[in-house]
Amino acid sequence: MSRQLRTGLFLVSALGLGALLVWGLVGLHSFGNYPGPYGDLISSLTKPQRHTANAVTAVVFDYRGFDTLGEELILFVSAGATAMLLRETREYDVSDIVDPVRSDATRAFGALAAIVLFVLGLNVVAHGALTPGGGFQGGVVLAAAFLTVFLAVEYHAFHRLAPAWFSEPLESVGVGSYLVYGLVALAIGGSYLENVLPYGTWGRLTSSGSIVLLSWASGLAVCGGFLVIFGEFAQENMAARHRRSK
Amino acid sequence: MSFVPYALAVWIFLVGLYGIVTSRNLIHITVCVTVCQSATYVLLLAIGYRTKGTAPVFADIPTEGRRVVDPIVQSLTLTDIVVSVAVAALLLSFALKAFEHHRSLDPAEMELKG
Numbered sequence: 348m349s350r351q352l353r354t355g356l357f358l359v360s361a362l363g364l365g366a367l368l369v370w371g372l373v374g375l376h377s378f379g380n381y382p383g384p385y386g387d388l389i390s391s392l393t394k395p396q397r398h399t400a401n402a403v404t405a406v407v408f409d410y411r412g413f414d415t416l417g418e419e420l421i422l423f424v425s426a427g428a429t430a431m432l433l434r435e436t437r438e439y440d441v442s443d444i445v446d447p448v449r450s451d452a453t454r455a456f457g458a459l460a461a462i463v464l465f466v467l468g469l470n471v472v473a474h475g476a477l478t479p480g481g482g483f484q485g486g487v488v489l490a491a492a493f494l495t496v497f498l499a500v501e502y503h504a505f506h507r508l509a510p511a512w513f514s515e516p517l518e519s520v521g522v523g524s525y526l527v528y529g530l531v532a533l534a535i536g537g538s539y540l541e542n543v544l545p546y547g548t549w550g551r552l553t554s555s556g557s558i559v560l561l562s563w564a565s566g567l568a569v570c571g572g573f574l575v576i577f578g579e580f581a582q583e584n585m586a587a588r589h590r591r592s593k
Numbered sequence: 594m595s596f597v598p599y600a601l602a603v604w605i606f607l608v609g610l611y612g613i614v615t616s617r618n619l620i621h622i623t624v625c626v627t628v629c630q631s632a633t634y635v636l637l638l639a640i641g642y643r644t645k646g647t648a649p650v651f652a653d654i655p656t657e658g659r660r661v662v663d664p665i666v667q668s669l670t671l672t673d674i675v676v677s678v679a680v681a682a683l684l685l686s687f688a689l690k691a692f693e694h695h696r697s698l699d700p701a702e703m704e705l706k707g
Contacts, residue, residue: 379644386663
């Protein structure tokens, strides 16, 4: 396709996009006057219906749990495709690469930060039903703890802590248990991903039934998926350095 | 001034789109796609916002009689963010493979063969 043709094609589609944007924006309510009713309904129902304090988590893992399954599958497929595309460098022996982090202070505080991040991540996943947080946010923080080891300590430490044989099953177990719970709920309750577990006492870690379970499942999936992606890119980086050193 | 957050979302989207259209570098395009996607966060959160509303987390506030913002758009936003990072990683690995194949990151220099 020639450059002129592409520019023409873009201009035509830009006109269409502009018309759609204007049409969509004109129909929006004025900022700060959210009209409801769905958000208000959810906000008033999560506590009596599910014993869940955080309405956002209740939407993610219960009321719209099926959408979240779709999001998890996007993550799963993206991480899997990244691993497949970058698989060639896996065979590189990177044990002779000189570690780039030389400062003792950076290494010490990096290790400390990794531990703090790891505990914070577990905390965020565990309290998803009570306070802002949940599996997605906590999973990212957990993966960031491992990435901090790579950035501030050394690659080999990261590679030992989160090798592919650990992160790949971690992601699969996370996504798989989400899927399997849906099937179990289908068998017991009659609809996929229905909240069939006891809701427990409001305000406890175990309250809100399957929301907690699915939050942990997606926490594992997100952490594992990000570790797969980080691991692939880190290995790529090390392999490039390996090629240069020859 | 009640339209400013919406205008901001549109502006972020258009800036990202301008970047995608004019870019000559695949990594730059990936960043622009992420910028475009950030517009959806601003738009979603702006739609659900309510003046003087608090977060829809009832750990220490009563359920009744509080102005809270919409929890649905917030949950959409949070999954959106995680997915955008995963997709960016996938696009970057495509860029890497394209560079290995063509020794260039400029999409105009890549001959597409069927």
